[in-house]
Amino acid sequence: MASRRQDIFEQRKQKLERLRALGINPYPNRFERTHSARQAVKLLETMEANAASGEQKAVVRVAGRIMAMRKMGRAAFFDLRDGSGKIQVLFQTHGFSEAQIRLFDDIDIGDVIGVEGSLMRTRTGEPTVAVGSFVLLSKALQPLPEKWHGLTDTDTRYRQRYIDLIANVEVRDIFVLRSRIITAVRQFLNDRGFLEVETPVLQPSAGGALAAPFITHHNALDRDFYLRIALELHLKRLIVGGFDKVYEIGRIFRNEGISTTHSPEFTMLESYEAYADYTDVMRMLEEMVSWVSQTVLGTTRIKYAEHEVDLKPPWQRMTLRDAVKEYSGIDFVKYPTAASLKEKMQSMNIAFDPDQNWAKLVDELLKTFVKPRLIQPTIVYDYPVSMSPLAKSKPNEERVTERFQAYVAGSIELANAYSELNDPIEQRLRFEEQMRERHGDDPEQWTIDEDFLTALEYGMPPTGGLGVGIDRLVMLLTNQQSIREVILFPQLREKEG
RNA sequence: GGGCCGUUAGCUCAGCUGGUAGAGCAGGGGACUUUUAAUCCUCAGGUCGCAGGUUCGAAUCCUGCACGGCUCACCA
Numbered sequence: 001m002a003s004r005r006q007d008i009f010e011q012r013k014q015k016l017e018r019l020r021a022l023g024i025n026p027y028p029n030r031f032e033r034t035h036s037a038r039q040a041v042k043l044l045e046t047m048e049a050n051a052a053s054g055e056q057k058a059v060v061r062v063a064g065r066i067m068a069m070r071k072m073g074r075a076a077f078f079d080l081r082d083g084s085g086k087i088q089v090l091f092q093t094h095g096f097s098e099a100q101i102r103l104f105d106d107i108d109i110g111d112v113i114g115v116e117g118s119l120m121r122t123r124t125g126e127p128t129v130a131v132g133s134f135v136l137l138s139k140a141l142q143p144l145p146e147k148w149h150g151l152t153d154t155d156t157r158y159r160q161r162y163i164d165l166i167a168n169v170e171v172r173d174i175f176v177l178r179s180r181i182i183t184a185v186r187q188f189l190n191d192r193g194f195l196e197v198e199t200p201v202l203q204p205s206a207g208g209a210l211a212a213p214f215i216t217h218h219n220a221l222d223r224d225f226y227l228r229i230a231l232e233l234h235l236k237r238l239i240v241g242g243f244d245k246v247y248e249i250g251r252i253f254r255n256e257g258i259s260t261t262h263s264p265e266f267t268m269l270e271s272y273e274a275y276a277d278y279t280d281v282m283r284m285l286e287e288m289v290s291w292v293s294q295t296v297l298g299t300t301r302i303k304y305a306e307h308e309v310d311l312k313p314p315w316q317r318m319t320l321r322d323a324v325k326e327y328s329g330i331d332f333v334k335y336p337t338a339a340s341l342k343e344k345m346q347s348m349n350i351a352f353d354p355d356q357n358w359a360k361l362v363d364e365l366l367k368t369f370v371k372p373r374l375i376q377p378t379i380v381y382d383y384p385v386s387m388s389p390l391a392k393s394k395p396n397e398e399r400v401t402e403r404f405q406a407y408v409a410g411s412i413e414l415a416n417a418y419s420e421l422n423d424p425i426e427q428r429l430r431f432e433e434q435m436r437e438r439h440g441d442d443p444e445q446w447t448i449d450e451d452f453l454t455a456l457e458y459g460m461p462p463t464g465g466l467g468v469g470i471d472r473l474v475m476l477l478t479n480q481q482s483i484r485e486v487i488l489f490p491q492l493r494e495k496e497g
Numbered sequence: 498g499g500g501c502c503g504u505u506a507g508c509u510c511a512g513c514u515g516g517u518a519g520a521g522c523a524g525g526g527g528a529c530u531u532u533u534a535a536u537c538c539u540c541a542g543g544u545c546g547c548a549g550g551u552u553c554g555a556a557u558c559c560u561g562c563a564c565g566g567c568u569c570a571c572c573a
Binding site for chain 1: 524
């Protein structure tokens with residue numbers, strides 16, 4: 001009779017009241033399952049394999065949400081789905097009590113029910129539970145999206161992810177994979193003797209990167225705090241403290257633009273290993289990523305967008321200088337100032353922002369010319385010091401740091417890593433330089449993590465550090481082109497009204 | 498923040514150069530005891546994102562706004 005959401009809601013509430021009047025609780029506390037949908041199907045297959053042992057009937061109790069109903073007079077097939085999968089159930093109402101028939105008549109698609117019955121196969125071969133009795137476990141008052149097309153409206157999919165998960169199995173699969181990927185990363189690091197730690201999200205100053213922070217206020221202390229923009233500075237304190245191998249997988253917050261590869265809150269892995277340098281980290285990264293892929297997907301050969309990628313080590317390695325030279329034709333070492341580099345770029349008709357400093361220009365070249373060409377996983381290493389304030393310089397090459405980034409599939413920045421700068425004097429100079437560039441000459445405007453510098457003054461062993469964007473790793477391994485597809489509840493603007 | 502595209506029934510979508518809104522699924526009623534996008538008959542369902550404007554007349558044209566998508570910028 002009804003079609004508008006409110007009418008459907010009212011109609012279903014009436015069904016609810018009818019059931020209550022019959023003494024049926026539409027939201028009972030418990031239903032004891034003997035099998036998940038998948039287990040029930042497995043059991044049937046096992047029984048069939050052992051059919052020689054004679055006739056046997058297995059009675060199971062399964063539960064799930066009704067995804068489809070095919071009613072045919074006194075018989076009906078429902079598709080039931082639980083967390084494990086789907087199973088068909090067959091109702092033959094001739095043996096049912098009056099109350100069960102009344103309940104059957106008021107059941108809707110979307111309701112959660114529990115059934116007890118024997119396992120069988122229909123004449124078309126579909127594994128089926130022939131229902132002996134059933135109970136309502138939860139009445140759905142809202143209608144489900146269309147069964148064939150599911151839910152495609154991205155707005156609704158992100159805002160009401162639960163509907164997306166009900167309607168679109170592929171979406172569910174992505175998040176199952178995400179969980180497995182993170183579990184595998186943990187296992188890899190734990191197996192190598194890394195200690196998982198937790199460091200503060202609320203910080204008096206947000207360091208370790210240059211991104212704009214979110215600011216919040218602590219009432220009792222009456223002061224502002226920043227949500228962390230990196231894990232780096234606290235993990236290094238722990239290296240100073242004597243933990244030789246630490247890592248954290250944690251949420252990072254950056255108050256910046258949102259895009260298909262940027263989310264204001266995202267998940268970062270950072271690991272630090274004492275007595276290692278960036279070449280050790282390179283090997284660990286490629287082994288970790290390929291192992292995780294092998295463990296979770298059963299292969300290191302994956303598809304991403306139009307690309308075929310093999311994550312198997314060893315990955316291609318190129319210095320930043322060679323990479324930029326090869327793909328853009330510019331040897332930036334020959335243009336050591338912003339002015340000379342701009343002149344060169346101008347002569348080649350390469351667009352750039354006139355306000356950009358030298359490091360930004362090089363980064364621009366990397367992003368525009370190099371990154372799109374790196375389809376197979378590639379480690380680009382040895383960055384200019386001005387691009388890498390927390391990385392250690394190469395011996396005898398003051399302007400170059402032991403830093404690398406890993407790129408793959410023409411678009412994904414998988415990792416950023418370096419031999420960590422552990423000279424406290426040099427670190428202070430780099431911070432000051434950075435602050436001067438960003439906030440001008442007035443030290444009052446600067447925020448420098450003094451305690452971190454103090455920690456370095458106690459002596460940090462030579463250390464190799466690694467940062468991996470977990471969301472991007474998940475995008476890579478699940479072949480998703482938008483970061484929102486791998487974050488369960490992505491940040492959206494509030495809808496008015 | 499800029500550009501482009503989108504927003505029509507609960508869901509998925511039609512709706513032409515302006516003439517006052519349609520389908521499928523879902524829903525109500527009916528038929529049907531092995532279907533699986535079940536089938537058949539039937540009924541109902543709309544602030545066409547919001548607000549203005551042009552026009553005799555606007556889902557349709559124009560402007561503004563909201564939200565979303567893509568993209569550019571920003572983001573070491």
